[in-house]
Amino acid sequence: NDRDQDRLTAAALFAHGRLLFRQQKLADALTRYERAWRYDPAGTPILMDIVPLALRLKRNDEAVRYAIIAAENDHSDIERLRRIASLLRQQRQFPRALKLYEIIDKIQRAQPVDFSYLALQLELGKLYFLTDQAEASAKVLGLVKTALHNPEKYGLNDQQKKQLEGKNGATYLVIAESMLMDGKGADAEAMFREAHRVTPDETLLAFRIARTLENRQQPEKALEQLDIFLAAKTGSQGTAPFHLLERLIKQQFKQETEASQRYLEKLLELQQADPKNQSLTYQLAQVQFARKNYADAVKLYDALLAGKPTADAYRGVISVFVTRLAQIVADQPAAEQFKWSADQKDQWQTLTKHLTSFVGDSGSLDPLGEDLTDQVLNDKRFLSQLLGQLRAQLSLEVSDEPADENPAVAKPAEIEPLAITAGLIAVRGQQWDAADAFFAKALEAAENKPARVLEIWGMQMLMAEQFERSAEVLQQAVEHPNINNKRSFFFLLAGASAMADQTDNALAAARQAIDLSPKIPRIHSRVGWVYYHARRYPEAEQHYRALITKFGSEYNSSDTRDVLRQARLTLSNLCVLQDRLADAEEWLEEVLDEFPEDIGAMNDLGYLWIDQNKHLHRGLQMIQTAVTAEPKNIAYRDSLGWAHYRLGNYQQAVKELEKAAGDPEPDSVILDHLGDAYFKTKSLEKARKTWQRALDALEEDAKESTR
Structure with missing residues (x-):
């Protein structure tokens, strides 16, 4: 079956990789290892060969991608899991980092609660907080809170306690905010007081306590604390104190008109006493504007703009x-x-x-x-x-x-x-x-400095899809005697001219850009793109192949690798258009070798396989991964529906294809697929109507192409 065939293919690829490695053909060996893993992801040990070999070849970004996958699949090395989780957190991939920390927590749960375990709980709490999981955050940080209150019980020395507290007591603030989000105002206040103990600030503490009192539905006491903060005339917390003031007044005065008037009066009183407070002045201006007191609002905005103008x-x-x-x-x-x-x-x-x-x-x-x-x-x-x-x-x-x-x-x-x-x-x-x-x-x-005006003019017309106007403006730029650096203008002119169906002019501009910057891959890629847009597919393929040959061995620039990734995706599409499906698959395989989680390549390769009744289960899995990553992507949703159709899951196919066809102007291919799925579920009238819509869309596409 498919799975047996995939495992056999993986074994052959891995064996070939070993042979190439012994022959010191390291780059080819790496490709075989990467593809072997993809054909048999359960063969996780293969990842242990990929990561060091990629590092040896100085393909560091590629190594990191596979190291992350390895960490998510092989949990035997706790320290490696910690390093990868920390890396993901630094890259702000919070959900993915959280997943790894949860795995570490599960492994270490039976161990004694010591400094290492508490540090893990702190990271978990922060990540739950950053992913809007207040209850989970409060729960795990509760243990950290208990340990900081009773360090001897958990064997913490002074240095470890200080490290857990964080710089300036930052950990107490994280715990407090987490508790506040979870509706635990009293616990939050205790943590804010602990932060104050580490870094004393009576004014700031008053504001923080006011927030906890609001949480506990005690507006009078909250206002007393907020008044302490406001009397200090500080703008350190931006407009947050004034929004808090508004909410507290609304809790006091149930009639909206009365509350609104009282809030305005309070802001006026505060602003008169502290006219240089920008946050206060801005909030008062916003309130005056909302109340249609336009003249008063303008005076306040003008005062702000006369000082330090803000957006x-x-x-x-x-x-x-x-x-x-x-x-x-x-x-x-x-x-x-x-x-x-x-x-x-x-x-x-x-x-x-x-x-x-x-x-x-x-x-x-x-x-x-x-x-x-x-x-x-x-x-x-x-x-x-x-x-x-x-x-x-x-x-x-x-x-x-x-x-x-x-x-x-x-x-x-x-x-x-x-x-x-x-x-x-x-x-x-x-x-x-x-x-x-x-x-x-x-x-x-x-006058003599025209570059900026011409760039804005040309770009604005290009983005507005006024391609001929854009091309005319950019042509002025490349011909202007007072513009010295014309590379970007030639590059933009190539794009505008191509979109205006001025192919010869576009090619000339693209080649001029290359002459001015022969070492920049993105500039080189423009020629292939122009040929592709003009449907001169053989020339487009020739140029994209030459681009990969010229820059394929350069791994020191992420932009270069992205340009080559896009080139391979385009080459795959070119091969599909010429009915060379095996070549199309190979280009997508090459993308996935280097970028194993590229969802676009996953979807495209999965769809090609499904459409040929090949690798049905693995194709479905790849497409499902793409849909999970981008659930609103209509193309991915169509692929998923078609995969279910090929597997005989006709009801599920209808469900997914109806979502894909929900666009106001659905694609003719999507409608054709949906009609087929309706037919298989014996919804014959729906099938007939949907096929008719597909025909109508196809005819409209033909008219648009002619235009």
Whole structure:
């Protein structure tokens, strides 16, 4: 059967690897070992040959990948398990690290509770906390708490106790937070007091105790402690104390209106006594904004921006002006022409000034955040007025006022960042001609330093899928006499030209980029990608093969290895398109040799096997691993459904394929698979309708391809 065949293949590969090792063909031996393990994962001892050999070949990243797998499968070496678990924790792979620490805990549970065991419990508690498992965290940290209170009982010397306490009593804080999350306010307070004993801070202790009292539903006592903290006029805890204050007041005053007013009054009182507290000022500004006290909110935001400007302060003040002006626009009848008062013109100018200060230097609207960006772009009437104001300030449209009498006209030094900001907004608002005009204005203002403007302009159009516009802009960049470093522009131009179906221009640009940076694999990969996009598959394959030959022996760069991984995945797809399935499988096997947990390669190889009725059980297992890692990935879900179909699990196939076909515009292949599964479960009408949908989708794909 399949499993016997896999074990036999693994044995042959391992034996061949041994032979190659004796012949000092170490790289080939490593590949055989890696593949032997993959065909028979139960043969864990093979991993003990892989890790040292990979290290000997200085393929360190590869060695670490297999060392982690070895640790998860072979629990005989506790110290190795600890090292790998610690490594995973450093890499912030918390769930995986936790799994190993749980294995160590299970092995050592019968041993005496000593310093080593307590240190393990501390790590477990931290990881439970980091993975939002408050109850489990509190439980294991409870033992650490007991040991720290009674060190003699557990044989802890002073040095060991201090080590368990952590720097500045950090362990007590972890235990306290864990207890607090688990609803154990009294225990949390005791731990906060222990942390205070190690690192005294009366003010901070008061805030922490207030939090525990809130947890115990004692708002009056909590407010007494919080008042001690607030009287110290410190901003060390950010806005957390003021959010706590709001919750406590709401516990005191059951009527929302009364609680809201009392909270505002308290914040005003605190801010008057401590006007330099940025966190307090920001929180008060947010409250005033929420209560539609816009003028008061703006004054507070302005005070923050006059000191040390923060992203939150910029987003706040921009939100105020967008909200106010959008309301004015909404109140104006659509048929009437806008007549802005002097005050409203000032508001527009202030808004554009803040927008420019915040996003003009970044070259992106991302700093605004998703919600604020949507607020700006989704109101089309407001967006139109905003772009009109920007055009007026940049003198891009006729104004009723002479330029020297129009205070809105930007000064020369302000034009470039203002025009870039306007261009960014226009692109996101899909106002392509306006965007080009704004960026052209920025380019004019940049004079002899055009690189930044052209890069932002070209990238924005590329990301907006305006490929021809992007290519035109990037062509300007590569031809501009005042730009010296043109490598990135040629690289981007190759991509934009390819997407605009200008293949010859794309290839020329990609080769120019290679000439400027002949030693960078990612630059080299662009030529193959252009051929692939143009469906010139033989040339694409030739170039990707040459890329692997040229850089395949370089293991000192993770980026190089990633480029080669992508090249092999693309080569596999190229072979599928040419019906060379054995070659396609081999390229995926090579990816998995080096990256044994690459879920994309697992899914693709599993699907190829399943579709050919090969290695059905192992293919299903690989696809299931991919789905577990990315449950929302439609392609992986389709593969899983098709695997169940091939194995005769038709009801399960329907279940998985229905999930895959849940997309608003499902792929024709997915629909075809679902129709087959319906047919096998005798849901004939569903099968007929689904096959018809598959045909319709296939026809639409053909039309789109022609376009």
